[in-house]
Amino acid sequence: MSSALDRVKINEGNREPRQALVLLLDSSDSMAGTSINEVNDGVRTLQTLLRDPEEATAKRVELAIVTFGGTARLVQDFVEASRFEATPLSVQGLTPMGEAIRLGLDMVEERKQLYRSNGLEYFRPWIFLITDGKPTDEWKRAAERVHRAEAEKRVAFYAVGTEDADFHILGQIAPPDRQPLRLKDGKWREMFQWLSRSMQIVSRSKPGDQAPLETPTGWGTTPG
């Protein structure tokens, strides 16, 4: 081998393209018991699957978690999936979903600014909301912001409700082209597995790819 080619250095400073994922998790009183346990298990499943060494997700996905129970709280600021450590969530209070949504949208825009100023490539960020009820705070402005962000392709917003969720309101919050899903009874793990696989699909998509996701019918239904 030519000695000159042996000396070719690759720029290791160019880092992986980023896939931001914000989880907006209902931690209101009504989630006490089974539901919050399932959410905690699910987040641990996400942690394990995103760190799969066979996939690009560990280095590409950046996970943030906002809970809404009593207040909207940032419990995990963006962290690379390879370094994410799930901590158990607890429940309290009412459901400030509107505030959580606004916070999630702000975080996404700030993160993109950070990527741009650091010369990092990135994919379209995701916001994934899970609730068992309805907002107890102002939510219409949040809904407008969600719709605008989707129309401008600034974010991909997913909403999931359990059996007891208010789909009339959730349907107004979710983007028109991506209506909320109702979680099938007991299918929490399947939902979190779908979310990990979706992250694998989008975070390795190449320029020009359509990157179709798996259908969520294993765990979710479209509320009638």
Add this chain to the structure above:
Amino acid sequence: MTGTWCHVGASARGPSHERDGTACEDAWTAWCDGARLLLAVADGAGSSSLAEVGARIAVSTAAEHARTCWSSAELAAVARACVVAARTAIVAEASRRETSARELASTLIVVLAEGARVAVAQVGDGGVVGAVSETEFVMLSAPSRGEYANEATFVTSESWQSDLRVHQRDGILGICAFSDGCQRACLVAGAQPRPFDSFFEPIFEFIREISDVEAAQGELAAMLHNPQFRDHSDDDKTLVIAWSGVTAARPS
């Protein structure tokens, strides 16, 4: 001041296509004729069923158009016309196959050089770096991308014309054109990407040292297949290098 151009290039199928058992979707071609040089590099869209066909048509049409329509006085215009001709040929082939042009989608880089003047026309990503001396390098044409890492424009895209960039520069001794499988390795990313010197210095030294072109081609291909390159990107990789054999007169 004229120089004689020489060139060497290689493509390597990336780990991703090796796993899928699909073909390399990069294509390239080059010809030189004394002081004149053409390089063309194309990268077929991963989601297009006939991507490698689109890429091959793109480079061969561009090369043929340059051969027949060369104009020393209008290098940049000819480079642009090569891209237009490539697009027309792809669209015609799609029609012949009764499929949509989207199925033959490809990026395209066309480089025309005469003496120390270089013109580049480009749609999509990948890029071209020029050497103004043995140790100083400049971007001749930078990759374009949409906001998101998986957005790209192809010669078959609706927005191909607004994506088409044409540049011309004098005082160029060496050229390196590459597909996007190499671009994160060889560029410093940022709002204005720039060449990564430690990549290009040995690359241009390599071409200056060549005595056996075929052997050199093999060495270049082997490099693109080596663990360093494979680990860095799953993608197909193409690298085409040219040198004009002119020693730049240093300003006093």
